[in-house]
Amino acid sequence: MSTVIRFHAHGGPEVLRVERQSVGEPGPGQVRLRHDAIGVNFIDTIFRQGIYPVALPSVPGVEGAGVVEAVGPGVEKFAAGDRVAYFLSPGSYAAHRLIEAEALVRLPEDVSTEQAATVLTKGLTAWAALNGFHRLQAGETILVQGASSSVGLLLARWAKARGATVIGTAGSNKRDALRADVDHALVSSDKDLSAQILRIAPQGVDVVYEFVGKATFAASKESVRDGGTIVNIGAASGAPDIDAPSLAARGVKVLGGPMAQHLKGDALVEATTAVFQALRAGTFGQIDITRYPLSEAARAHEDIAARRRSGSAVLVP
């Protein structure tokens, strides 16, 4: 028997229950995985709340990394003992799980399972932002709304390494920590946020990467240049009022949706390689990792709701 987190009703962090399960043997095309580390993502809290409804009961989480314990019939690419990770495969908050072998990425020798659980989904999202939704050019000025988010911070650091000028926003208590990572660190709740941005970039920014949504989108609209681009990756504060007609009249492209649309076939291989290479090269810098015991998953969700955390979070079985 092994530990699993489940919710039987949508709601706050308190709906997450610690339960025991027997995982059993992998079926055709599957492996049984022992997780070393489980990545925590904002989207886990969205599923838990039922904003995107899921069938109940449900095991939260979409990513993890660990060691293959057993392979099912027909699995040739992996064997017991292989170190692997995966992203966007629901049901990861568990010490052990069955998963399709097709979903797995083999880890390079120099990438630990904890590092993989920390950067894979977040790094792939940043890669899709900088190469898929919009292909970032050196010299562009970008605004990252929520550069303090796990994904936003990786994106900001990667964009700077690629020669962009980066304006990043954060909550007032996180702005100082952000100064080292961006060219201009601003407070997302400042009433005159767009005026501050337009003093830095008088024509407006070329691209906005939006992670916050409702609370910051008015400033994003006011700060993007005519003919620029807004990439709506996340809406951590709620759905924004986009006002598509007025943006279209200014020639502003508004893009968004799941990052997975940019990670198909060869692009996924390229993106995964790029994420591990950026990790290795130090492009992501020091990533603060908050580790929670798997049984304290509810505490991890409380910390996200209270905006108490920075860096990336993992659950440890």
Ligand SMILES: NC(=O)c1ccc[n+]([C@@H]2O[C@H](COP(=O)([O-])OP(=O)(O)OC[C@H]3O[C@@H](n4cnc5c(N)ncnc54)[C@H](OP(=O)(O)O)[C@@H]3O)[C@@H](O)[C@H]2O)c1
């Ligand atoms: N499109 C995709 O495929 C995709 C993939 C991954 C993530 N996402 C989305 O991207 C967003 C970030 O994800 P994450 O895992 O990196 O989240 P995270 O680490 O929990 O960060 C959440 C961010 O939202 C900010 N925030 C929350 N409420 C706010 C408010 N009321 N006003 C201003 N800022 C607020 C936080 O600011 P402070 O920390 O500074 O307080 C922080 O920067 C989420 O919306 C997530 O769903 C989308």
